Every structure is written in C-alpha cells, then in structure tokens.
Amino acid sequence: MAHADERQTDESPSDEDSELEAHLQTRRMMINLGPSHPAMHGTVRMRVELEGETIVRADPEIGFLHRGFQKSCESVTWNQCLPYTDRLNYVSAIMNNLGFLKAVEKLIGLEIPERAQYIRVLSSELHRMHDHLTCVGAIGLELGGFSAFLYAIEARELIMDRVSELTGARLTTTFGRVGGLNRDLPDGWIERVTKTLDKIHELLGEVDGLLTANRIFVDRMRGTGVITTQDALDFGFTGPCLRANGINYDVRKAKPYWVYDRMEFDVPVGQNGDNYDRYLMRMEELKQSEKMIRQAMKQLPQGPIIVDDWRIVLPPKAEVYGSIEGVISHFKLVMEGVPVPPGEIYDSTEAANGELGWYLVSDGSGRPYKVHVRAPGFAILSGVPRMIEGKMLADLIPTFDTINMIGGEVEQ
Amino acid sequence: MSESDGKKPPTPAPTPGGRPAPKHPGFVTVTVDGKELVAKPGANMVDAVKTVGSDIPYYCYHPRLSIAANCRMCLVEVSNSPKLVPACQTPLAEGMVIQTRSPRVQESQRAVMEFLLLNHPVDCSICDQAGECKLQDYYQLHDFRPSRLEGEKILRNKRKVLGPTVVLDQERCILCTRCVRFMTEVAREPQLGVFGRGSAEYIDTFPGKHLDNNYSGNTVDICPVGALLNRDFRFRARTWFLSAAASVCTGCSRGCSIFVDFMGQDTYRYRPRENESINKSWMCDQGRLSYKPLNQHRLAAAMLGRGEDRREATVPEALKAVAEQFKALAGTEGLAVLASPVASNEDLLASLAFARDALGVRSVYVGGRPEGAGDNFLMTPDKNPNRRGLEWVARGLDLTLKPFSELGKAINAGTVKAVYAIGGEVPVDPSLVAQGFARLEYLVLQASNESPITAQAHVLLPAAVHVEDEGTFTNVDGITQRFRKAYPARADVKPHWAWAVALAQEFGFPWTQASARDVFREWGPRVAELATFDWDGAAPPLKTSRGLHPIATGADGRPPGYREFGTPRVRGI
Numbered sequence: 001m002a003h004a005d006e007r008q009t010d011e012s013p014s015d016e017d018s019e020l021e022a023h024l025q026t027r028r029m030m031i032n033l034g035p036s037h038p039a040m041h042g043t044v045r046m047r048v049e050l051e052g053e054t055i056v057r058a059d060p061e062i063g064f065l066h067r068g069f070q071k072s073c074e075s076v077t078w079n080q081c082l083p084y085t086d087r088l089n090y091v092s093a094i095m096n097n098l099g100f101l102k103a104v105e106k107l108i109g110l111e112i113p114e115r116a117q118y119i120r121v122l123s124s125e126l127h128r129m130h131d132h133l134t135c136v137g138a139i140g141l142e143l144g145g146f147s148a149f150l151y152a153i154e155a156r157e158l159i160m161d162r163v164s165e166l167t168g169a170r171l172t173t174t175f176g177r178v179g180g181l182n183r184d185l186p187d188g189w190i191e192r193v194t195k196t197l198d199k200i201h202e203l204l205g206e207v208d209g210l211l212t213a214n215r216i217f218v219d220r221m222r223g224t225g226v227i228t229t230q231d232a233l234d235f236g237f238t239g240p241c242l243r244a245n246g247i248n249y250d251v252r253k254a255k256p257y258w259v260y261d262r263m264e265f266d267v268p269v270g271q272n273g274d275n276y277d278r279y280l281m282r283m284e285e286l287k288q289s290e291k292m293i294r295q296a297m298k299q300l301p302q303g304p305i306i307v308d309d310w311r312i313v314l315p316p317k318a319e320v321y322g323s324i325e326g327v328i329s330h331f332k333l334v335m336e337g338v339p340v341p342p343g344e345i346y347d348s349t350e351a352a353n354g355e356l357g358w359y360l361v362s363d364g365s366g367r368p369y370k371v372h373v374r375a376p377g378f379a380i381l382s383g384v385p386r387m388i389e390g391k392m393l394a395d396l397i398p399t400f401d402t403i404n405m406i407g408g409e410v411e412q
Numbered sequence: 413m414s415e416s417d418g419k420k421p422p423t424p425a426p427t428p429g430g431r432p433a434p435k436h437p438g439f440v441t442v443t444v445d446g447k448e449l450v451a452k453p454g455a456n457m458v459d460a461v462k463t464v465g466s467d468i469p470y471y472c473y474h475p476r477l478s479i480a481a482n483c484r485m486c487l488v489e490v491s492n493s494p495k496l497v498p499a500c501q502t503p504l505a506e507g508m509v510i511q512t513r514s515p516r517v518q519e520s521q522r523a524v525m526e527f528l529l530l531n532h533p534v535d536c537s538i539c540d541q542a543g544e545c546k547l548q549d550y551y552q553l554h555d556f557r558p559s560r561l562e563g564e565k566i567l568r569n570k571r572k573v574l575g576p577t578v579v580l581d582q583e584r585c586i587l588c589t590r591c592v593r594f595m596t597e598v599a600r601e602p603q604l605g606v607f608g609r610g611s612a613e614y615i616d617t618f619p620g621k622h623l624d625n626n627y628s629g630n631t632v633d634i635c636p637v638g639a640l641l642n643r644d645f646r647f648r649a650r651t652w653f654l655s656a657a658a659s660v661c662t663g664c665s666r667g668c669s670i671f672v673d674f675m676g677q678d679t680y681r682y683r684p685r686e687n688e689s690i691n692k693s694w695m696c697d698q699g700r701l702s703y704k705p706l707n708q709h710r711l712a713a714a715m716l717g718r719g720e721d722r723r724e725a726t727v728p729e730a731l732k733a734v735a736e737q738f739k740a741l742a743g744t745e746g747l748a749v750l751a752s753p754v755a756s757n758e759d760l761l762a763s764l765a766f767a768r769d770a771l772g773v774r775s776v777y778v779g780g781r782p783e784g785a786g787d788n789f790l791m792t793p794d795k796n797p798n799r800r801g802l803e804w805v806a807r808g809l810d811l812t813l814k815p816f817s818e819l820g821k822a823i824n825a826g827t828v829k830a831v832y833a834i835g836g837e838v839p840v841d842p843s844l845v846a847q848g849f850a851r852l853e854y855l856v857l858q859a860s861n862e863s864p865i866t867a868q869a870h871v872l873l874p875a876a877v878h879v880e881d882e883g884t885f886t887n888v889d890g891i892t893q894r895f896r897k898a899y900p901a902r903a904d905v906k907p908h909w910a911w912a913v914a915l916a917q918e919f920g921f922p923w924t925q926a927s928a929r930d931v932f933r934e935w936g937p938r939v940a941e942l943a944t945f946d947w948d949g950a951a952p953p954l955k956t957s958r959g960l961h962p963i964a965t966g967a968d969g970r971p972p973g974y975r976e977f978g979t980p981r982v983r984g985i
Contacts, residue, residue: 309556310552310556310557310558311552311556315558319558319559321534322534323534323558323559323561324529324532324533324534324535324536324559325529325551325555325557325558325559326558326559327534327536327537328529328536328547328548328551328552329551329552329556331536331537331542331548332548332551332552335543335652339552
C-alpha cells in the first residue's frame with residue numbers, strides 16, 4: 001500500500017498551533033505501489049516519485065515472480081517444458097503451450113495434422129477471450145465499476161469450465177504435445193462451447209453497456225497513458241497495445257500459422273495510443289475471437305490429432321504394454337526426450353498481449369540447450385515510465401490495467 | 413553403384429596392375445557420404461568413417477575381437493559391389509564410394525531391426541540393460557515403427573545360469589556371438605558356444621560345463637543387449653540413475669582402468685575402462701567384485717580407547733590424543749610406522765612425510781593384503797594396488813622398508829610399544845595380528861573397514877577409500893594412473909593424507925595441504941619416479957560413456973542423487 005516514505009515534520013510541535021503553522025511539503029514523496037497491491041496484477045512493485053500528485057519518476061521493479069524458467073527448461077525434456085510454459089502468462093496458458101510447441105515443431109520441421117491445427121486455433125482463441133475478459137473486467141473494477149467486473153468474470157468462468165473439460169485443468173493447462181495434441185475434444189464439447197459463446201456474447205453486451213460509453217470511465221481512460229507511435233515501436237510494443245497506436249501488426253495476419261489463413265476475422269486498429277483505445281482493442285478482439293471460434297468449430301475436420309511418428313510421439317498404450325517396439329519408443333521418449341535436431345530457431349505466435357516469441361537452441365539431445373521466451377509484456381512494461389511520467393498518480397492505475405502486464409511471463 | 417547419387421571422386425590414372433594409384437601414397441583414400449576419408453591401409457570401415465562424422469550402427473563387431481559379420485546391422489552401400497556389404501568386414505579400397513545413409517541402407521537397417529525385435533520379449537522395464545541397450549538406441553534411430561508380428565513370440569530359457577558371474581536370458585539374445593568369440597580369443601577358454609540351427613539357435617555352455625572363467629564378466633560388458641547379465645549387479649540399480657567416475661581397480665597390482673558406477677554414496681559396480689597399455693577393454697571377475705568393501709563394514713567415526721573404554725570421539729579430540737602420546741614417543745625405538753600399499757601415492761606421500769618429520773622414524777613396515785592367485789592375463793598375485801608406489805615414495809623420502817614379519821617380532825620382543833598404522837590391511841591372518849597388537853601400549857590406526865585389528869586400536873581414525881578422493885596408483889609395471897573422485901566420504905571419514913596433514917598441524921607443523929593435488933605438488937617432486945608425472949594432465953576425462961546420462965552434477969560437486977541426510981530416494985527403483 002502507498003505510504004509516505006519520509007514525512008517532514010517541523011522541530012518540536014509542542015503547542016497546538018504549530019501544526020497550522022507548519023510549512024507545506026516541499027520535498028518529493030516516494031511511494032511504493034506494490035508489490036502487494038490489488039491494482040498491481042501479479043506481484044510487481046512500482047516505485048513512484050511524486051511531486052504533489054504528479055508522477056516525476058516511475059520505476060517498475062520486477063522479479064518477485066522469477067522462477068528460473070529458462071534454466072528449468074534446460075534440465076528437462078522438450079515436452080516437460082510445457083508445465084513451465086503454463087506459468088508464463090497464466091491467464092492464457094494454452095497460448096504459451098501451443099506457441100512453444102509450434103516453435104519446437106518448426107525446429108524439427110514437422111507438419112501437424114489438420115484437426116490438431118484447428119483445435120489449436122480454437123483453444124487459443126478461447127484463451128484469448130479469457131485473457132481479454134480478465135483485463136477488461138479488472139479495468140472496470142479498479143476504476144470503481146464492480147458490476148462490469150462481475151459480468152466479465154462470469155464470462156471468464158464459463159471459459160474456464162470449457163477449458164477444464166478440454167484439458168483437465170482450469171489454469172495450468174499443459175495442453176498439446178510436440179507433434180499435435182495430447183487429447184481430442186470431449187463429447188458434446190462443441191455444443192457446450194456454442195452455448196457458452198452465446199452467453200458470453202450477452203455478458204459482453206452488459207460490460208460494453210456499462211463501460212464503453214460511461215462518462216466516468218471514458219474520462220479516466222481517454223487521453224491517459226498515451227504513448228506515441230514511435231515510442232511504442234521503439235519499446236517493442238506488440239499486440240493490442242501497439243495496434244491501439246494505429247499500427248496494423250498481428251502475427252496471425254502477418255505470418256499466418258496453423259489455419260488462421262482460413263479464418264475470416266478483422267484486426268482492430270486504434271489511433272490514439274491511449275488507455276481507451278487499448279480497452280477498445282480488447283473489446284473488439286473479444287468479438288473477433290468469438291467469430292473465429294465459431295468458424296473453427298464449423299470447419300473442424302475429422303482425423304488424427306497428433307502425428308504418427310514414434311520418434312516424436314509416445315506410442316499408443318496398448319503397444320507400450322504389448323510390444324517391444326512400443327516399450328522401447330516409450331522408454332526413449334520418456335527418458336531422453338524428443339530428439340530435436342541440432343539448430344536454433346526464432347518463432348512467434350500472436351498471444352493475447354502481443355507477439356510471444358521463442359528462441360530455441362537444440363544440441364540434438366532430448367533436452368533444450370536454451371529456451372528464451374520473448375514475453376510481450378516485458379517490452380510493454382518497460383514503456384510504462386514513458387507513458388506515465390509527468391502525469392497524475394491516478395492515471396497509473398488504468399494505464400497499468402490496459403497494458404495488462406502479467407508477472408508470470410515478464411519475470412519468468 | 414549405378415543408382416548411387418554420391419559424388420564420385422576423380423578417378424586416378426590406373427596403374428599397370430589395373431588398380432588405381434593411391435591419391436595419398438601410403439594411405440587409402442575413399443569417399444564417405446560425400447566426404448573424403450584418408451585412412452591407413454587395413455583400417456576397419458566402421459571405425460574409419462567415424463573420423464569424418466559418419467556413424468555405422470553395429471552389434472557383432474568389436475574392435476578387439478575377430479570379425480563375424482553376422483548381425484547385418486552395418487550393411488552399407490559401396491561403389492565396388494552391387495549388393496550391400498557389411499562395413500565391419502569390407503576392406504577399404506582406393507577410390508571406393510561409401511554411403512552410410514542412402515535410402516537402400518536405411519531400409520536395410522530398418523529391416524534388420526524389425527527382425528531382431530520380432531521375437532524379443534517385452535522386457536525393457538525389468539531389464540538391466542535398459543538405458544545402455546543398443547537395441548533401444550538403434551530401434552529409435554533406424555526403425556521406429558510398430559511390430560508386424562502375427563502370432564506368438566518364440567519362447568526360450570529366460571534365466572539360464574551360466575556360471576558364478578553370468579546369467580543368460582536366451583530370449584533377449586540376438587546371437588551376435590561376441591561372447592563366444594571373447595571366450596575363445598581373449599579369455600582363451602572356449603566355454604560358450606552356439607547351439608541349434610536357424611531360428612532355434614541359442615548361446616549356451618557345453619553340457620555339464622559352467623562359464624566359470626575369471627574373465628567371464630566381460631561377456632556381460634560386450635553383450636550389446638540384455639542377454640548376458642552380471643549376477644552381482646542384476647536388479648540392483650537402474651543404469652540411468654548411476655553416475656560413472658573414471659577410476660582404477662584396487663583388486664590387484666595390475667591396476668586395471670575402470671569406471672566406478674555409483675549412486676549417492678554407494679558404489680554399485682566396476683566396469684572396465686579402455687586402456688591400451690594396461691587392460692585393453694577387459695578386467696577380471698575378482699576385480700569386479702572388489703568394490704564390495706567400499707560399501708560394507710565401513711568405519712564412520714573416530715574412536716578412542718580399547719575394549720570397554722572404547723567411545724566415539726570428535727576429530728579434534730582424537731587428533732589431540734594422538735599428538736599427546738606421539739610427541740613423547742617421537743624419535744624413540746618404541747614407535748613404529750606401518751604403511752599399507754593399498755593407500756594411494758598421495759596418501760603415502762603425506763603420511764610418510766609426517767612419519768619421518770614428526771614421528772622421527774627412519775624405516776617403515778609394509779602391511780597390505782596377503783598374496784593370492786594370479787594368472788597369465790591380467791590378474792597378479794600381489795593383491796595390493798600400489799606396492800610399487802610405496803617403494804618409490806619410501807625411497808624418495810629416505811625411508812627404508814621392512815617386511816611385516818619383522819614388526820611382529822619387534823612387538824613380541826617388546827622393542828616396539830606403539831604403532832602408527834596407515835591402512836588396516838595386513839598380509840597374514842588379521843586375528844593373529846590382532847593378538848600381537850594387543851600387546852601394544854598404543855596403536856593409532858587409520859583404517860577404512862572394520863576388522864579384528866581395528867578392535868585393538870587405541871585411536872581409530874576412519875579412512876576414505878580411493879573412490880572417495882582423487883589420487884594416483886602405480887601398478888606392477890610402474891605405470892602411474894590418476895583416478896577421479898566419485899562421491900564425497902561420509903561424516904568424519906578422511907583420506908590418509910588428510911589425517912596426516914591434520915596430525916602434523918596438531919604437532920605444530922605449518923602444513924596447509926587441502927587436497928590430494930596439493931599433497932602431490934608438495935612431496936611428489938621429491939620422488940624421482942613421480943617428479944615428472946603430470947598430475948593434472950593425466951586425469952581421465954570427465955565425460956564418460958555414450959547413451960543416457962544423468963542430469964549434470966551440481967556446481968557444488970555433489971553427485972546426482974546425493975542427499976545430505978539419508979540415502980537417495982531413488983534407491984531400489
């Protein structure tokens with residue numbers, strides 16, 4: 001919680017009048033926003049230097065959620081990295097899982113089955129909605145609109161139910177495997193998702209009605225947290241935060257992967273680069289994602305969900321228990337990992353907050369030699385001082401909300 | 413080959429005899445997977461192609477055995493034959509174009525793997541070889557397809573005990589005959605043979621005979637699959653949990669190079685390590701079992717007092733007690749030093765330097781294990797790994813060596829009243845020695861294992877064994893070998909050199925040696941034979957074998973699986 005770092009007191013406030021005669025504060029006030037502050041999502045600490053209510057200097061301090069992601073990955077096999085990727089952007093874990101897998105598959109030079117590609121698109125978009133709903137709801141909450149938050153969270157909860165049906169987990173999904181997916185869609189899941197989307201559509205209308213044209217909300221959002229287009233590019237912004245500046249860059253359109261080129265969707269682009277535009281980007285992307293999920297469910301082909309190659313994918317259990325070929329392959333894959341050929345690669349997907357990039361190095365063993373992740377939130381967080389210095393303290397809250405910094409991926 | 417797509421090298425002008433002139437005179441020049449390979453005439457193709465980065469898989473080929481060419485795994489495509497040829501058997505010819513990864517070769521490798529696994533039992537989960545099995549390696553590299561077997565697998569004897577060391581699982585055998593050839597050609601006692609014909613073939617001993625040669629354990633090492641298994645090691649550990657350290661066998665004065673396979677602070681087995689000048693690729697069965705004292709009946713703490721007065725003591729307490737007694741006795745006839753040729757050169761350097769400088773002795777009695785059987789291959793009658801080293805070190809430090817029997821006489825005569833013993837091994841029956849030692853007024857014993865003699869010590873200092881520290885041994889031929897540390901010693905257990913340095917400090921000497929390396933640098937140059945020994949350079953490489961490796965040891969040097977308290981949880985899996 002914010003508290004005064006130093007409070008200047010005049011010497012000897014002995015008589016009652018002295019308080020009235022005290023001089024006004026002339027020194028800058030240093031306050032800590034976080035690390036445990038409801039508005040500092042995750043656990044980030046912002047050291048803010050105040051001149052009155054104006055922020056002179058803001059210094060985000062990260063590392064409270066550092067888990068040694070890269071080093072952990074180096075000592076496990078490629079597939080065993082997946083649970084670590086869950087914990088990057090834990091609000092949209094599936095997109096981390098699948099982004100990582102896509103990079104590994106590119107390093108192997110592997111084409112995954114069509115059905116797996118569709119399910120990957122479908123589940124990614126579901127989690128994009130999940131991420132954006134959390135962000136939008138939190139903005140409402142922290143600016144005083146509790147109702148909007150409840151509607152958004154109700155919608156998010158529905159997605160969590162569908163995700164847990166699909167992956168077995170609400171949050172840490174560990175979905176997919178190198179070469180495809182570890183499980184197919186459950187029975188009746190598509191109908192349930194359709195119903196869920198209908199409900200979310202309704203709830204989103206409520207959120208939209210409560211926030212988008214709300215005078216108080218707009219006053220707090222419009223023109224605050226502005227960043228210039230050049231600065232946004234220089235800092236390496238991607239995703240909704242960059243598109244709010246009018247730059248039309250979306251990895252799904254720029255370098256289409258999986259079956260995104262078969263999806264009909266628009267990429268919303270803003271113009272002002274302020275909090276309100278970033279909010280609008282997310283509201284619109286929610287609608288586009290919903291559209292994409294419906295398309296993917298309609299086009300979803302039948303077929304295998306994972307490649308049939310025992311060098312990469314565990315054999316069916318009947319083969320493992322019943323044939324020496326199966327048990328050898330299983331043993332080698334579990335003990336040594338997928339033999340990714342030596343080499344290095346950079347690959348990226350469009351995650352909820354922007355370009356999620358992977359720089360992978362393999363030395364030919366079953367374990368990664370190096371796993372570097374370009375978390376979109378890291379670049380965006382580093383731009384926050386530029387957006388907020390010289391502005392009011394109160395603007396920090398919506399700004400921090402709309403950049404949607406996620407501690408897990410920024411601090412790794 | 414007409415359909416081969418490899419680049420042909422420029423054809424040299426033919427000589428009158430019809431053969432092409434060598435491109436590099438004195439060598440054979442061939443092309444392997446598009447790369448030029450210059451090899452010595454007579455080089456084996458399987459080994460030679462490795463130098464240009466190609467890898468030919470094989471089961472039956474072994475560089476130290478005759479060529480059988482029966483596994484068919486090493487079939488490659490060569491320009492001077494229409495059919496695929498076995499690489500292990502085909503001589504390199506000038507201008508030959510070899511393809512090790514062409515589609516034809518790959519299909520052949522796949523087919524061989526499919527046949528080898530056709531009747532193989534589903535055993536990986538209970539097989540000791542899992543993790544270091546060539547069937548597993550090559551299946552994943554060259555086959556990776558489901559079985560097409562229809563019907564039942566052929567059943568054979570799954571646990572045929574061949575002898576005291578080896579048990580055979582005939583179902584897992586791929587009949588590469590490496591073991592048969594080893595027994596005939598290396599051990600020179602043909603105890604194994606191939607029986608039956610065709611698909612009913614199996615490896616066995618002759619009726620009524622056993623595989624009881626002292627070198628039979630090597631058949632387990634060279635068996636590329638899990639057919640031949642060591643009865644001592646079987647079902648005791650999964651190989652991927654074991655780490656290996658390059659070490660030296662201490663079973664006899666041959667000093668075979670070995671790997672110590674360990675987990676936590678226990679040794680699980682010895683494996684021979686390639687050493688052209690000593691043991692080639694082999695070691696004897698007796699040496700193989702000589703790891704047992706490293707784990708059993710070990711002394712863990714310093715002890716003070718004899719008989720009913722015996723109690724556990726802290727290290728400073730024990731050192732103080734030794735110094736008090738020995739300061740009074742130093743330089744007198746009544747104090748004798750007993751050194752064991754089981755200790756390493758570093759142990760002896762520091763201990764004998766301490767004996768000479770602090771205890772003032774001029775001669776040292778030689779202990780050590782009693783003589784045993786030897787043979788005409790590797791095993792020697794002298795069962796002490798470092799007798800030559802002890803002789804060298806004593807000479808370097810101007811100490812004369814006296815036989816153990818004289819110590820017994822001196823004790824009986826009453827001239828020797830106190831003994832400082834480096835190592836608890838004695839060349840005669842330990843119970844008899846213990847009776848003699850019972851007469852001593854003061855016995856300080858540095859020993860690693862419990863014995864009747866340790867019961868007679870007034871001060872008992874627990875000593876480390878060779879796998880718990882690094883150092884050198886000098887074998888019977890005067891070859892000095894470095895060995896590496898496998899795992900740290902428990903609790904108060906220290907190597908002899910560390911006890912010697914600690915005692916010298918207690919005596920007031922400014923000794924500061926903190927490692928075996930320090931000890932060697934201090935006293936090694938005084939020994940003429942060791943003065944030129946490159947201690948650091950002679951260290952065997954840390955990287956050991958191919959295949960599965962445990963996760964790297966932590967930066968603090970603790971072995972994988974090592975736990976500060978208690979045994980590792982992985983034991984027994």
